[in-house]
Amino acid sequence: MKLHIFKDADAAAQAAADFIADRISTGNAKVLGLATGKTPIGIYDLLRQKVAAGQLSFSDVTAFNLDEYLGISADNPASFAAFMQQRLFDHVPFLAHHIPDGTAADPNAEALAYEARIKAAGGIDLQLLGIGRNGHIGFNEPGAAFDSVTRVVDLSESTRIANASDFPDGQQVPQQALTMGIASIMNARQILLVATGEAKAEALRAAFRDSASPDCPASALQAHEDAVVFADKAAAEKLSSD
């Protein structure tokens, strides 16, 4: 794992946007794995600006998102599909973009089909990841098997609390989601994990300083040959630089 520490979240977002843009421009991210959450918002803003300035094009890029809430349709503003439309897809033409269908009649079949779609696209070249306070990647919560693939999962209470602000007006955070598995993520040829803020410091420490264990799903990345971590100082405070 290569660790880069930046002075603050804005600097980490700038570096992440530059990294992704470079991988796309050099033909190394034709299949791009994308993430939702608060962490990538600044990254997507910067990528949109690069496209608007004529410095970057996603027209050869196929995107696959990590996850979606179960039972939440794409027209619900709390859905990850709506997040992606608002933050990126409405503004930037892609060759194609995919996100698990949270309203599929048979979610298990949708999970298998999603995994097959990734394979059919040739696998993911570069996967962008955030990390949960509990060490989750995608919605692979603590305890998730390292050989897991795309499937239906139960969300942990801490994740439901962390994401509650996305569900205003008394809407309940769903109990379940569809997520790419840890093995699906590990199959990506390159991984960029971005972590900012002190709330992520303990998760980063457990992920990269403890022995790899399903107790901290992100620790699976220790075994990845090309995983890069961009952290701001606050998130990296429990890691010594290496």
Ligand code: PGA
């Ligand atoms: P966040 O979520 O960016 O909103 O902190 C990250 C994650 O849960 O993976």
